[in-house]
Amino acid sequence: MAEKTFVILKPETVKNRLIGEVISRIEKAGFKILAMKLIWASGEQAEKLYEVHKGKSFYSELISHITSGPIVPMIVEGEDAVNKMRMLIGATNPKEAKPGTIRGDLGISITMNIIHAADSPENFLRESKIFFGEKEVLSY
Numbered sequence: 001m002a003e004k005t006f007v008i009l010k011p012e013t014v015k016n017r018l019i020g021e022v023i024s025r026i027e028k029a030g031f032k033i034l035a036m037k038l039i040w041a042s043g044e045q046a047e048k049l050y051e052v053h054k055g056k057s058f059y060s061e062l063i064s065h066i067t068s069g070p071i072v073p074m075i076v077e078g079e080d081a082v083n084k085m086r087m088l089i090g091a092t093n094p095k096e097a098k099p100g101t102i103r104g105d106l107g108i109s110i111t112m113n114i115i116h117a118a119d120s121p122e123n124f125l126r127e128s129k130i131f132f133g134e135k136e137v138l139s140y
């Protein structure tokens with residue numbers, strides 16, 4: 001069933017001019033882009049995005065990293081999108097991500113792991129609302 005998911009291309013992806021490379025992989029995997037923009041996330045957006053990680057040892061690093069430069073949040077659609085996207089991006093830690101996955105091929109470190117993706121349909125809804133208004137999500 002066609003489903004939507006939410007991803008963010010992280011600051012290292014933008015700085016290292018890998019936006020096109022990562023989007024190309026997402027499109028080649030069959031996803032359709034419904035919303036996309038280049039923004040510098042506010043502290044408030046970052047804290048909402050990563051609220052489940054509050055209190056963890058890496059939380060402050062996570063917030064400072066995601067607000068360290070421009071990012072590209074996107075909403076994409078595809079069959080079984082949440083699961084398929086997580087398979088395409090690979091394990092959280094690039095050292096553990098398989099070759100052929102986005103993080104396995106391009107990831108730098110567990111913090112600089114190139115791309116974030118929602119881990120459930122509920123989190124897709126929650127996370128996408130932090131970055132997009134309803135009118136910004138196109139259907140075509």
Ligand code: CMP
Nearest residue numbers: 053058062092110111112113115116117
């Ligand atoms: P992301 O998919 O953006 O979701 C939460 C992020 O926290 C994750 O990618 C990693 O960048 C980061 N993260 C998860 N676990 C750790 C950890 N043990 N140490 C440092 N960063 C982590």
